[in-house]
Each structure stands twice: as C-alpha cells, then as structure tokens.
Amino acid sequence: MHTPSGWLKTLKTCWVFPAAICWKLGLIATCALPPPANDAFFFDGAVVNWLRHGAYVNPSIVRVFPTSGAEVFFDMRPVYQGAVLAWMSVFGTSVQSSLWFHGGLFAAFALLVLAVLRRLGTPAAAANLGGVFLFGLTFHDRADGVAHVTGMLALWTWLCATAPGASWRRWLAAFFAVLTFATSLHIGAMYAAMLWTHALLRRGRETVPWGPLFVIPLVPLALGAAVFALWPQGWRGFTELLLATPSFTGYRVPAFDEVLKVGRTAPGVLLIAALGVVLALYRPRFEVRAETLLAAEILGAVFVAALYATAATLFVVAPNYVNVVAYPQVLVVALFVWICAPAALPFRLGCWLRPALLACAALVSIRAAGLSTWGVACALDVSQAEAEARVERALVKLPADAEVIVSSAYLYALADERRVACRHADWVGPVGEGAGSIRPECLVLSSYDYYRRYQRLLADLAARGRVKIMNVEHKVRVPPPDAFPRLQRVLQHVSWAPVIIRLEWL
Numbered sequence: 001m002h003t004p005s006g007w008l009k010t011l012k013t014c015w016v017f018p019a020a021i022c023w024k025l026g027l028i029a030t031c032a033l034p035p036p037a038n039d040a041f042f043f044d045g046a047v048v049n050w051l052r053h054g055a056y057v058n059p060s061i062v063r064v065f066p067t068s069g070a071e072v073f074f075d076m077r078p079v080y081q082g083a084v085l086a087w088m089s090v091f092g093t094s095v096q097s098s099l100w101f102h103g104g105l106f107a108a109f110a111l112l113v114l115a116v117l118r119r120l121g122t123p124a125a126a127a128n129l130g131g132v133f134l135f136g137l138t139f140h141d142r143a144d145g146v147a148h149v150t151g152m153l154a155l156w157t158w159l160c161a162t163a164p165g166a167s168w169r170r171w172l173a174a175f176f177a178v179l180t181f182a183t184s185l186h187i188g189a190m191y192a193a194m195l196w197t198h199a200l201l202r203r204g205r206e207t208v209p210w211g212p213l214f215v216i217p218l219v220p221l222a223l224g225a226a227v228f229a230l231w232p233q234g235w236r237g238f239t240e241l242l243l244a245t246p247s248f249t250g251y252r253v254p255a256f257d258e259v260l261k262v263g264r265t266a267p268g269v270l271l272i273a274a275l276g277v278v279l280a281l282y283r284p285r286f287e288v289r290a291e292t293l294l295a296a297e298i299l300g301a302v303f304v305a306a307l308y309a310t311a312a313t314l315f316v317v318a319p320n321y322v323n324v325v326a327y328p329q330v331l332v333v334a335l336f337v338w339i340c341a342p343a344a345l346p347f348r349l350g351c352w353l354r355p356a357l358l359a360c361a362a363l364v365s366i367r368a369a370g371l372s373t374w375g376v377a378c379a380l381d382v383s384q385a386e387a388e389a390r391v392e393r394a395l396v397k398l399p400a401d402a403e404v405i406v407s408s409a410y411l412y413a414l415a416d417e418r419r420v421a422c423r424h425a426d427w428v429g430p431v432g433e434g435a436g437s438i439r440p441e442c443l444v445l446s447s448y449d450y451y452r453r454y455q456r457l458l459a460d461l462a463a464r465g466r467v468k469i470m471n472v473e474h475k476v477r478v479p480p481p482d483a484f485p486r487l488q489r490v491l492q493h494v495s496w497a498p499v500i501i502r503l504e505w506l
Contacts, residue, residue: 010114013124016131017114021107023135023372028096028103031379033371035496036098038449039426040141041408046073047084048093048415060411060424063438064244067237074237076224079150079183080143095384095412098141105145110134112152113330119159120295122338129357130334133268136326136364138371147184148327150176151191155302158195162202162294167209174212181220186247186317187324190309192216194328198301244427247317257489258319262310266325267360268333269306275336275345275353276303282346292339299335302328326364333357367491374481375494381478382497388413391444394473394500395420398442405431405438405454407446410498425449432461432505443501447474447482448493450501458501470502 011018027033041048045058046068062069073081084101091097110131117127154176161169177195181188195216199208228235254262263270279286288296306328313322337357342350382390391410398404398420406414407425414422423438425445430437445454461467480495481487 010118014114014117014127014131016128017110017134020131020134021110023368024106025103027371027375028099031376032096032099032384032496033375033379033494034138034141034367035384035409035446035493036095036141036412037139037493038408038446040098041411041424042426043075043077043080043142044084044088044098045411045415045424047081047088048412050085051088051093052415058424060406060422061427063423063429063436064427065237065240067233067240072233072237074227074231074234075241076185076227076238077143077183079179080146083146093412093415095388095409098412102141102145105149106134106137106140108149109137109145109152109327112149112156116152116156116159116298116331117334119156120298120335121291122295122334126334126338129337129354129361130330130332132358132361133326133330133333133364135361135368136265136329138367139323143184144187144324147180147187148324150183151180151187151194152327154180154191155194155298158198159294159298162206170209170212171215174215177216178219181216182223184324185220186309186312186321188220190305190324190328193305193308194301197304198297201297201300247321249316249318251316254314254319258314261319262314262322264363264366265322266306266310266329267363268329268357269303269310269325271356271360272303272332272336273307275340275349278347278349279340279345283344286340286344288339295335296339299332299339302331302335306332329364333360367494370481370491371494374478374491377478378476378480378495378497381476382495384496387496387498390473390475390500391498394442394444394498402441403438405440405443405445407444407449407498409446409496410444425454431457432466439503439505441503443499443503445499445501446493447480447495447497447499450474450499451482451488452492454501458503465506468504468506470504471500473500474498 042058042061045060046056049058050056056073057068057070058073059069068074087101088097091100114127114131117130154173157169157176158173161167161173173195177188177192180191196213199213227238306325309325310322313319313325337353342353344350345353388410391413395404395414395417400419402420404420404422405425405428406422411422411424423440428438432439443454458467458469462469474497476495476497480497481491482493482495
C-alpha cells in the first residue's frame with residue numbers, strides 16, 4: 001500500500017479528498033475565487049515590495065505600523081514569509097500567484113491528512129466522511145495555511161516514528177513543529193499539544209521522548225529571546241503588531257455571536273465531544289480493538305488539542321482564532337466514525353451519527369457552496385481582471401500624492417503605484433478626525449470591507465458634516481451577498497467587484 005499504485009488506489013477509494021482539491025483549484029483557475037480576504041496583503045505585502053522595489057517593508061500599513069511599513073517588516077512569522085518569497089520569486093507577485101500558492105497549500109494539507117489516515121488504516125467510508133469537512137476551509141489566504149501544512153507534517157512524521165527503528169523521526173517531527181510555531185504561535189501550540197498528548201497516552205507502551213518534546217517550545221522561545229536581544233528594530237516591529245492586534249483578551253464570558261461562530265466553524269468537534277460524554281457515561285467498558293489502538297491514540301491527541309483550541313477562543317483569545325479548529329476537525333470526524341463505530345453508541349444514537357455529521361459538514365460548507373454558485377455568478381459579472389482595470393482607471397483620475405484606502409485584494413496589482421499613496425483598508429488608523437487621522441480622496445474597497453465597516457463610517461462622517469460623498473461606483477448586475485444585511489454573517493466576500501468612492505473633505 002506504500003507504492004505509487006497503492007496511493008492511486010487510496011485516491012480512488014477516498015475520492016472526497018481529490019474532489020475537494022479539484023474543486024479548490026478549479027475555482028482558482030476559472031474564476032480566481034475566493035478573493036484574498038481583508039488582511040491577506042498585510043502578510044504578503046513586504047515580500048511583494050521586496051521583489052519589486054528591493055525593500056522589505058509594507059508601505060500600505062505604515063500609518064499603523066511605522067516600523068513594518070517604513071523600516072523592516074517583522075511579525076514573528078518568518079517561515080511564512082520565506083515560503084511566500086520562494087514561491088513569488090518563481091511565479092511572480094500577482095494576486096493570481098498568491099491564490100495559487102494558497103491553493104497549493106490546501107492541496108498539500110488535504111493530502112497530508114489522507115496520508116495520516118492511510119497510515120492508520122482508516123476505512124474509506126470514514127475517511128470520506130471526514131474529508132467532506134475540507135469544504136469548510138475557505139478562508140486560508142494568510143499564514144495559517146503554511147502553519148497547518150507544517151503542523152500536519154509534524155503529526156504524520158510523529159506517527160511514522162511509532163514504527164520499530166524509526167525513533168529518529170521524533171526529532172524530525174519536532175523540527176516541523178518548531179516551523180509551525182515560527183509560522184503561527186497559536187497553531188503551533190495546538191499541534192504541540194497533539195504531540196505531547198500522544199506521547200503521554202503511549203507512556204505505558206514506550207519511553208516518552210522528552211528531548212524532542214521539550215525542543216518544540218524551547219527553540220521558539222530561544223529564537224524570540226535572540227530577536228529581543230540582538231535585533232531591536234525587528235522586536236519593535238513585532239511589539240507594534242502585538243499592541244495593535246492582541247491575541248489574548250483575558251478571561252471573558254463568550255458573547256452569543258461568538259458561540260454561534262464556534263458552532264458554525266467546529267460543529268463536528270462539538271458533536272463528537274457530546275457523543276464522547278454519552279459513550280463514557282453509558283458504555284464505560286467500551287474497549288478499543290487492538291488493531292485500532294494507535295488510531296485511537298491519535299484521535300485522542302488531535303481531539304484534545306482541538307478542544308483546547310476551541311475553549312481558548314471562547315474564553316481567553318480572540319474569537320476569530322476558532323478557524324484553526326476547522327483543520328484538525330477533518331481527522332477528528334474520520335477517526336471517531338471508524339473507532340467508535342455507530343453500533344457502540346447507546347439509545348440508537350448510532351443511527352443518526354452519519355446524518356448528523358453530514359449536516360455539520362453542510363453547515364461548515366456554506367461559503368464553499370456560495371463560492372461555487374453566487375461567487376461564480378459574481379465572477380462572470382465582474383472578473384478579477386475587470387476589477388483591477390476599474391481600480392486602475394479610478395486612480396488615474398486622482399491628483400499626485402493623494403492618499404487612497406484600498407482593500408487587500410487590489411493591493412497586489414498596485415504594488416508599483418507610486419503616484420498616489422495606497423493604504424491597507426484594515427490598517428489606516430482614524431479616518432477623518434483626530435491626531436494622525438487620514439483624509440483619503442478615494443476609497444477602493446471590496447464589497448466585504450465596504451458593507452462590513454466603511455459604509456457606516458462614511459455615513460457617520462457625512463451626517464456630522466465632515467465629508468461630502470461625491471460618487472459611489474459599484475457597477476454590478478449580480479449584487480454580492482455582502483450587500484444584504486441578513487446575509488453578511490452567512491456568506492461573505494465572494495465578489496471581485498470593487499466599490500469605488502470619491503470624497504470631498506469639508
């Protein structure tokens with residue numbers, strides 16, 4: 001089964017995985033979907049500027065992050081920056097290049113998950129049920145994609161180290177886990193929790209590899225200390241980011257919409273947590289078969305890490321970090337369905353297990369369905385190329401040195417623009433009044449940014465007599481879902497059509 005023909009057989013039987021990859025790459029190839037999300041250019045801008053202009057800075061964020069915008073960009077994600085640099089050095093700095101980069105990361109993650117399931121001997125039916133949750137991964141145009149690939153590499157390598165004579169792979173797994181930490185601290189912590197939990201679960205059957213386990217957190221701490229001691233400029237850039245985007249909120253009681261966000265993002269994990277409690281209470285003597293013991297240990301490790309990440313987003317870290325749970329959810333579902341077979345559940349719950357999990361998969365796949373239908377219609381109406389042409393025509397009409405607020409999706413095409421100053425729509429600071437405020441003559445926004453934030457902001461400034469809105473251009477035949485208040489939280493950011501707004505400040 002470890003031959004190329006074995007892999008071909010696996011891809012044929014576990015058909016959901018290649019289907020998800022083809023769906024993702026097909027959307028990119030035909031419609032350039034999904035558009036880069038609101039903060040994508042924050043992570044890519046420095047590499048784009050370096051390759052085009054020779055300076056490793058991101059000028060679009062200079063108003064909020066003066067060090068990263070004008071001196072040197074640094075945000076403690078060097079592995080992601082290196083991966084983007086390697087890719088864009090070969091394939092260019094366009095937005096299409098960025099889309100294909102993240103599409104490739106999605107494909108790599110899906111294949112690594114399949115490799116883990118294949119190594120464990122997971123039946124095709126269970127693997128396919130877990131694979132359906134891949135369609136919930138639609139926001140991935142940032143550092144998280146690289147972190148999940150290196151994290152899943154760490155888990156797969158750690159799993160391979162259980163074979164006789166392969167203990168050296170523990171160190172290789174630790175290396176991949178360190179790379180994950182150096183890409184995303186919170187995702188690194190989640191995958192480190194998987195490896196630690198698995199090692200402790202196997203404590204009675206093999207010696208705990210304390211060396212690799214302690215290397216995982218200690219090396220990132222040492223690297224951070226080295227930056228602090230030896231590179232003050234880089235540390236200053238990192239602290240600017242940390243102060244502007246704090247991850248830890250302190251203990252809080254989650255708001256209702258935060259609970260809904262967790263329920264929409266990780267319903268499979270939550271359902272399996274509830275079923276696990278039922279199984280523990282009513283089947284206390286449930287025994288794992290010998291042939292599935294290793295898989296049960298991996299399930300326990302991944303499930304504990306996913307629960308830890310879910311609880312953290314509810315009570316101590318920013319709510320948006322719940323998106324990281326969507327990735328290990330694929331493994332949790334596939335392994336639970338296999339190991340804790342429906343027949344093991346009491347009260348005829350087993351009859352409803354697969355339909356309930358399919359309903360959860362449908363819930364997480366709402367944006368995937370929207371991209372494939374409404375998003376395709378929007379792309380046929382206004383394509384990515386036409387959107388960039390509209391943006392270029394709008395900027396030509398502006399006077400020299402004008403400041404323009406621009407959404408992330410259009411900043412890749414404007415990296416050579418020097419006549420006007422393009423500012424990242426997420427990082428402009430105060431608009432219109434107050435110290436350090438920006439008074440742009442034009443805004444070039446995605447429908448997501450406009451309807452989510454700027455529509456209310458401009459209406460408020462106009463009502464107080466601060467600005468006169470000269471013109472709002474949003475020429476579409478197919479209005480995006482962001483334009484409908486009741487749909488904004490259900491289906492977001494599937495259209496390339498820009499909202500171009502001309503302003504006159506009073």
